[in-house]
Amino acid sequence: MRFTKDHEWISLDGDIATVGVTAYAADQLGDVVFVELPDAGKTVAVSDGLAVVESVKAASDVYAPVAGEVVEANAALSDTPETVNQDPEGAGWFVKLKLSDPSQLDALMDRAAYETYLGTL
Amino acid sequence: MSEPLLTTPLHAAHIAAGARMVPFGGYDMPVQYRDGVLKEHLWTREHAGAFDVSHMGPAFLILNHKTGDGEADHRAVSALIEPLVCGDIAGLKPGQLRYTLLLNDQGGMIDDLMIGRPLRADRQGMLYIVVNAGTKVGDFALIQTAAGDKAALNRADDRGLIALQGPEAASVMSAILPEAAELGFMQFRRVEHRGYGLVLARCGYTGEDGFEVLVPPEIADTFWNRLLADERVRPIGLGARDSLRLEAGLPLYGHDADETVSPLQANLGFAISKRRLAAQDFPGAARAAAEKAGALMRVRVGLKVLQGAPAREGAQIADSGGAVIGVVTSGGFAPSLSAPIAMGFVPPALSNPGTALQVLVRGKAQPAEVVALPFVPHRYARKTQDRKG
Numbered sequence: 001m002r003f004t005k006d007h008e009w010i011s012l013d014g015d016i017a018t019v020g021v022t023a024y025a026a027d028q029l030g031d032v033v034f035v036e037l038p039d040a041g042k043t044v045a046v047s048d049g050l051a052v053v054e055s056v057k058a059a060s061d062v063y064a065p066v067a068g069e070v071v072e073a074n075a076a077l078s079d080t081p082e083t084v085n086q087d088p089e090g091a092g093w094f095v096k097l098k099l100s101d102p103s104q105l106d107a108l109m110d111r112a113a114y115e116t117y118l119g120t121l
Numbered sequence: 122m123s124e125p126l127l128t129t130p131l132h133a134a135h136i137a138a139g140a141r142m143v144p145f146g147g148y149d150m151p152v153q154y155r156d157g158v159l160k161e162h163l164w165t166r167e168h169a170g171a172f173d174v175s176h177m178g179p180a181f182l183i184l185n186h187k188t189g190d191g192e193a194d195h196r197a198v199s200a201l202i203e204p205l206v207c208g209d210i211a212g213l214k215p216g217q218l219r220y221t222l223l224l225n226d227q228g229g230m231i232d233d234l235m236i237g238r239p240l241r242a243d244r245q246g247m248l249y250i251v252v253n254a255g256t257k258v259g260d261f262a263l264i265q266t267a268a269g270d271k272a273a274l275n276r277a278d279d280r281g282l283i284a285l286q287g288p289e290a291a292s293v294m295s296a297i298l299p300e301a302a303e304l305g306f307m308q309f310r311r312v313e314h315r316g317y318g319l320v321l322a323r324c325g326y327t328g329e330d331g332f333e334v335l336v337p338p339e340i341a342d343t344f345w346n347r348l349l350a351d352e353r354v355r356p357i358g359l360g361a362r363d364s365l366r367l368e369a370g371l372p373l374y375g376h377d378a379d380e381t382v383s384p385l386q387a388n389l390g391f392a393i394s395k396r397r398l399a400a401q402d403f404p405g406a407a408r409a410a411a412e413k414a415g416a417l418m419r420v421r422v423g424l425k426v427l428q429g430a431p432a433r434e435g436a437q438i439a440d441s442g443g444a445v446i447g448v449v450t451s452g453g454f455a456p457s458l459s460a461p462i463a464m465g466f467v468p469p470a471l472s473n474p475g476t477a478l479q480v481l482v483r484g485k486a487q488p489a490e491v492v493a494l495p496f497v498p499h500r501y502a503r504k505t506q507d508r509k510g
Contacts, residue, residue, distance in 0.1 A: 030153065034461070036483070058433075
């Protein structure tokens with residue numbers, strides 16, 4: 001699993017990457033009440049808007065950590081957005097991306113580096 | 122360059138409780154505690170929530186020369202402030218509070234505020250006033266200028282102002298201040314507590330029964346902790362205060378109202394006194410009369426978002442054909458309804474409950490419907506002519 005400074009995680013299986021937000025991000029967001037996800041088929045470049053997470057108080061953008069084509073969005077989040085808080089790094093995943101360039105993952109942090117980064121915040 | 126943030130007498134208590142602090146109205150305030158906005162909101166609707174609202178602007182307007190005739194002194198102090206507001210201040214009963222509006226010459230809202238008349242005969246010739254945090258400096262200057270040398274406006278915003286809201290608020294507060302049980306909604310009185318004078322008012326901004334207590338700064342912390350020592354009470358941040366008042370259909374000044382918005386546009390016509398409207402003796406009275414007669418350009422309504430994301434402040438409102446006809450001024454997710462709700466301005470022709478509209482969120486049109494306010498029924502403890510016993 002790889003991590004970004006914007007608190008997203010990316011898990012790679014072949015050339016399909018599953019993307020979500022980290023437990024730290026879920027805690028900072030507070031109770032998630034709505035998640036807006038892209039449709040399958042949408043292509044995104046690095047730093048494009050990928051999703052919007054809404055708490056009671058505010059809407060927060062989630063940016064694409066890597067480029068690719070959306071092959072699936074987590075439909076379960078439309079009925080149970082609270083899954084993002086309950087299991088952010090598992091069932092609370094956001095999208096699966098078919099990567100344009102898997103080597104982009106190399107620029108991201110591993111868990112140890114991400115934990116170190118969290119310690120600086 | 123921004124001014125350093127002010128703090129309330131409860132600031133250290135918030136930090137110690139693990140609150141997340143944000144700037145609000147010039148103060149460093151708790152937006153939420155460890156429970157988070159959703160749980161804090163629901164706790165207040167089911168039990169009792171304690172809110173630090175010390176950033177607001179409590180003050181006392183006191184006649185410089187009282188006659189000793191309570192009725193005459195009340196009329197005299199009311200006459201100083203009535204030219205600024207659309208409410209009937211002279212007609213307040215002893216111990217009664219009234220929600221009213223400070224208006225500019227065009228009849229636009231400078232602020233919304235509470236004005237109360239003291240209960241005790243020996244304290245007439247004084248008004249208790251509470252204005253909003255972000256507008257208080259300007260409001261206080263206006264009021265003092267209007268009062269001239271006839272009365273002094275004594276600010277009390279160095280004190281603690283603590284709200285206790287929710288169905289268990291009355292039981293909790295009565296155990297500490299027994300006088301609480303005697304107050305009906307929108308009544309207030311001065312009470313003695315451990316040698317200090319407190320102002321206890323039965324009011325609030327959540328739609329629930331509850332109180333706001335003005336306490337001297339030196340005992341604010343102790344009083345706050347005394348409330349929180351009751352297991353029915355939890356501290357509630359500004360995040361839940363906002364979602365609670367939104368569900369209650371109550372406007373937030375600076376969002377749902379500003380200097381361009383008239384009382385009738387804000388759907389606050391109840392705050393215009395019949396006597397004052399007939400006398401046409403408040404700022405913008407002619408506009409109010411014309412708007413009442415039908416010349417209303419826009420009006421604040423409640424919207425239920427039927428599908429999709431919450432529509433927040435700034436989201437456009439469109440008619441069923443897609444033409445933009447208004448804007449959302451407050452919006453979010455309603456924890457008590459588990460649905461997104463909003464308030465915003467629309468033309469009167471599209472303001473009836475049941476009207477199908479759309480809200481535009483991030484470019485997407487989502488179905489919405491005008492609904493009657495409040496979204497969640499008020500549960501105020503009114504005491505007038507209650508014959509059920």
